[in-house]
Amino acid sequence: MNKLIEPGSVAVIGASRNVNSAGYGILKSLVTGCVLKSPFCNGFKGPVYAINPNAKKILGKKCYNSVLDVPGGVDLALIAVPAKLVPSVLRECSLKKVGAAAVISAGFAELGTNKGKALQEEITRIAEDAGFLLLGPNCLGVLRPSINLNASFGASTPPSGGIAFITQSGALADSIIDWSLDEMYAFSGIVSLGNMAALGPEHFVEWFATDKKTKVIALYLEGFKDGPALMKAVKKAVRNKKQVFVLKGGRSEAGLKAVSSHTASMAGSYAVFKAAMGQSGAKVVDSLEELFEYAKAVSSQPRAKKNSIAIITNGGGAGVLCADYCQRFGVKLAKLKEGTLKKLDEHMKPTYSRANPLDIIGDALPETYEKAINIVAGEPYVKGVIVIQTLQTMTDGERDARAVIEASKRHPDKPFVTVFMGGKYSKPGKTLLHEAGIPDYNDPKTAAKAMSVLVPK
Amino acid sequence: MLASAGVSLVNAFDCNSMAEVKAAYKKLRKPVVLKALGSIHKTEKNLIHLGITSIVELEVAYKKLKANAGKSLDCFLLQEQKKGVELIVGGHRDPVFGPVILFGTGGVLTELYGDVSMRIAPLTKKDARELIRETRAAAFFKAGGFREKKANEAVVVDLLVKSSRFLVEENGVQEFDFNPVMVTGKQAFIVDARLMT
Numbered sequence: 081m082n083k084l085i086e087p088g089s090v091a092v093i094g095a096s097r098n099v100n101s102a103g104y105g106i107l108k109s110l111v112t113g114c115v116l117k118s119p120f121c122n123g124f125k126g127p128v129y130a131i132n133p134n135a136k137k138i139l140g141k142k143c144y145n146s147v148l149d150v151p152g153g154v155d156l157a158l159i160a161v162p163a164k165l166v167p168s169v170l171r172e173c174s175l176k177k178v179g180a181a182a183v184i185s186a187g188f189a190e191l192g193t194n195k196g197k198a199l200q201e202e203i204t205r206i207a208e209d210a211g212f213l214l215l216g217p218n219c220l221g222v223l224r225p226s227i228n229l230n231a232s233f234g235a236s237t238p239p240s241g242g243i244a245f246i247t248q249s250g251a252l253a254d255s256i257i258d259w260s261l262d263e264m265y266a267f268s269g270i271v272s273l274g275n276m277a278a279l280g281p282e283h284f285v286e287w288f289a290t291d292k293k294t295k296v297i298a299l300y301l302e303g304f305k306d307g308p309a310l311m312k313a314v315k316k317a318v319r320n321k322k323q324v325f326v327l328k329g330g331r332s333e334a335g336l337k338a339v340s341s342h343t344a345s346m347a348g349s350y351a352v353f354k355a356a357m358g359q360s361g362a363k364v365v366d367s368l369e370e371l372f373e374y375a376k377a378v379s380s381q382p383r384a385k386k387n388s389i390a391i392i393t394n395g396g397g398a399g400v401l402c403a404d405y406c407q408r409f410g411v412k413l414a415k416l417k418e419g420t421l422k423k424l425d426e427h428m429k430p431t432y433s434r435a436n437p438l439d440i441i442g443d444a445l446p447e448t449y450e451k452a453i454n455i456v457a458g459e460p461y462v463k464g465v466i467v468i469q470t471l472q473t474m475t476d477g478e479r480d481a482r483a484v485i486e487a488s489k490r491h492p493d494k495p496f497v498t499v500f501m502g503g504k505y506s507k508p509g510k511t512l513l514h515e516a517g518i519p520d521y522n523d524p525k526t527a528a529k530a531m532s533v534l535v536p537k
Numbered sequence: 538m539l540a541s542a543g544v545s546l547v548n549a550f551d552c553n554s555m556a557e558v559k560a561a562y563k564k565l566r567k568p569v570v571l572k573a574l575g576s577i578h579k580t581e582k583n584l585i586h587l588g589i590t591s592i593v594e595l596e597v598a599y600k601k602l603k604a605n606a607g608k609s610l611d612c613f614l615l616q617e618q619k620k621g622v623e624l625i626v627g628g629h630r631d632p633v634f635g636p637v638i639l640f641g642t643g644g645v646l647t648e649l650y651g652d653v654s655m656r657i658a659p660l661t662k663k664d665a666r667e668l669i670r671e672t673r674a675a676a677f678f679k680a681g682g683f684r685e686k687k688a689n690e691a692v693v694v695d696l697l698v699k700s701s702r703f704l705v706e707e708n709g710v711q712e713f714d715f716n717p718v719m720v721t722g723k724q725a726f727i728v729d730a731r732l733m734t
Contacts, residue, residue: 304633305633306633307631307633307634307635307657308634308635308657311634311657341577341627341629341712341713341714341731341733342577342625342627342647342648342714342716343625343627343628343629343639343712343713343714344629344712345648346627346639346641346647346648346651346653347627347629347631347637347639347655349631349632349633351655352629352631352633352634352637352655352657353633353634355637355654355655355656355657356634356657359656359657359664
């Protein structure tokens, strides 16, 4: 599996000169890091071999006739030739003794035709007989940002970080990568599973379960075969302190069969899926947004030592809402001690709330935020902080953001989550927070939910 | 099958004639309940008669049920009538995850309430306790019960664990319903069991 996710050398079989083809996109992603530029584009450091019998050079890379002509070893072969050529290409990979192959090409079982299914069975057998791993077919590929590996035709490269994203939809991964450039979702790996002829979600959950870079595993699944194996892999990840979040597509039942028992009528496949994942220690989420809201919080923030959180806000309504949601999602608000309040009395306006949520009043200047954050976050009994900022005429979002970022650095064992509410004029502060890895949301509900996966239950 | 799995049912007899029903009546604690077996939703189809305390009542009930059941009649079941909290314990084989145990608020309105939770079998005692706590029926298992109705957690945990083992071991059983399971502060009785093979 290391040769697939952390290869030392990569060959692109079907490297193409046509800028609109997957074969070109993959080679460019490997050589430069991205097709569409991002601040995280760096070319892969190991050898990248282009295989195309009809070209001499593509993107500065010499082209070989066949993978068998490559001078060095090949850990990972990316295959982007027409489906009917894939078996012969894989046989060459077998002779070359590649470590793993990712088949990007489409035109297999997903067609639903007997021919497509037979072709998929054939390539599965070739890989099995040769003893190399097969990802796909019909997949986007693999990304491992920490080693500048973008072995995919994903549009760009996301930041490197703690989220392992394993997805049954490659197209989703594409858009998530673009999304991540705004929201700073940072990845330890992205794997597109494709048709899962051989490797399924359980194999990758198992691998990321022991990966040091990974803090959280985010899964997008539709259908898969081996439920018990996935449960086992998820349990292993949870035992290794990785949080696992799962989103399932294709939840509606294909039509109710004649009901022969009460149990059968209530044990629908999605209900069983939820039960199985919950039992294994994963959290089942309802949308892509939720998947990444949680994943981002867990990957960028430490776990709170105790469920004892403070809310600091310059807006009453936002604070009240946030407190309501905290209660709903099981986040406990710390009762501020008299000693803390005495310290706050010296710096806050007399009208401040003297309670948690700590309402420091609408006209709070950056100094007020700094004092409030420092005093509250500095209390040993406060184990995490939610900072809310509503936009008033005197609000300085960037300085308020810096106050949060500084406090987060001073208290690396406490999670910080922010709600810098607004749009256009709140953006500079939000951007600073995103770049510093502070999960910032626009809705107090989302912040409360994010904090709920950062506190012990 | 259930007895050998250690799962106890209410005292009852299968009967195929009025004479057998009468003989069974003498051996059971009153009141008794007569059921015409063969389909689910017996209450709605008038295939069940509760609170029988005399031979006369028994004869009337027998004739009525026989007429209501018509061709679907498999046989009659005469059993002791129990009181308690009505719960459901079910088993099902999921094509992806395998044997699944379902638990929740039982009775004739179980699907309407939808107050059920599930675990992949086999269940440990800890799994079973968590399963109970995930449902609203958990209220009955608290020290004070709910509105004077109490359910004994240990016996239900035992039933869940044994039912899950039963489902894992009996490959021929595709699904089962124990609905209702009548639970009191001391005991649990499977009042209606339906196995699909």
